[in-house]
Amino acid sequence: AKGKGKNTFERFHPDLNQRAQKRMTLETNLRKALDRGELTLHYQPQVSLRDGRLVGLEALLRWRHPELGLVSPAEFIPVAEESGLIVPIGRWVVHTACRQVAAWRDAGLGDVHVCVNLSPRQARDPHMLHDTVMALREAGMRPQQLELEITETVLMENVHANVELLHRLQREGIRLSIDDFGTGYSSMAYLKRFPIDQVKIDRTFVRDIPGDGDDEAITTAIIAMAHSLGLTVVAEGVETEAQLRFLREAGCDTMQGYYFAEPRPADAIAVLLRERLAE
Ligand code: C2E
Ligand code: CA
Ligand code: CA
Ligand code: CA
Secondary structure: OHHHHHHHHHHOHHHHHHHHHHHHHHHHHHHHOOOOEEEEEEEEEEEOOOOOOOEEEEEEEEEEEEEEEEEEEEHHHEEEEEEHHHHHHHHHHHHHHHHHHHEEEEEEEOOOOOEEEEOOHHHHOHHHHHHHHHHHHHHHHHHEEEEEEEHHHHHOOHEEEEEEHHHHHOOOEEEEEEEOOOOOOOOOOHHHOHHHHHEOOOHHHHOOOOOHHHHHHHHHHHHHHHHHOEEEEEOOOOHHHHHHHHHHOOOOOOEOOOOOOOEEHHHHHHHHHHHHOOO
């Protein structure tokens, strides 16, 4: 009768079971991915809306498993987060991104600004600050060249601890931005308490502009509010010329999206950096 419970579960929840199994497979494989060199970073340009110049790069994880193929971050980041694997993986991301910035600089491609995503678990990791500072030192980077992106939801989960953490990061000279801005709950009062430099307008607002009156109003309001607090604004997910025009008109500072470039491997980015030098 004991075994029957499981069978009943499997019979009535095949999806759930399949999902649980897939998750376990992902976790087992992800555990080995770092050591096996299956993780890489791609970089997506951020471009000034004033003059079209490349002003920064966002580092985005890619995982190519020999059998599972290319696994999307949307699938494996949550697994990494829940299992705690995001801590060693996140440390690897910061070190790799900083080393890459140093490699581009040493290749004569100039100094570039790099953005790295910080997960909730990493924000709570007591070694994160020290690890990050070490990565900067090893790479010989100015701390201002590194920007950490934290989502609005993560910031609001633990306001007190995060205000403290962000101040410590700021004292190191590291730049900070709020990712997916507008999707979570945040009040202006809280926003003021965080020492942030930049907000990133979530791409769900960018998708339907121009045209959707609500999204136009929200986008315009975020830009005005951010500017009044002395912050710069990046729009995510810009795919069309019309979106670009609207955002430029609204005074948005920077854009990121397929319209300019999708995330690319480091060698493809080197080509863009060389072009930038020639401008
Ligand atoms: P995110 O931080 O919001 O990153 C932006 C996502 O939007 C990326 O998806 C990027 O490829 C995609 N994107 C960029 N431009 C466009 C566009 O014009 N249109 C559309 N439809 N999409 C665009 P990606 O690379 O699949 O990453 C998904 C999420 O995974 C990221 O969202 C981030 O939350 C997480 N992630 C990726 N790399 C890391 C990492 O190194 N550490 C952590 N903690 N999270 C990461
Ligand atoms: Ca991001
Ligand atoms: Ca985002
Ligand atoms: Ca909409």
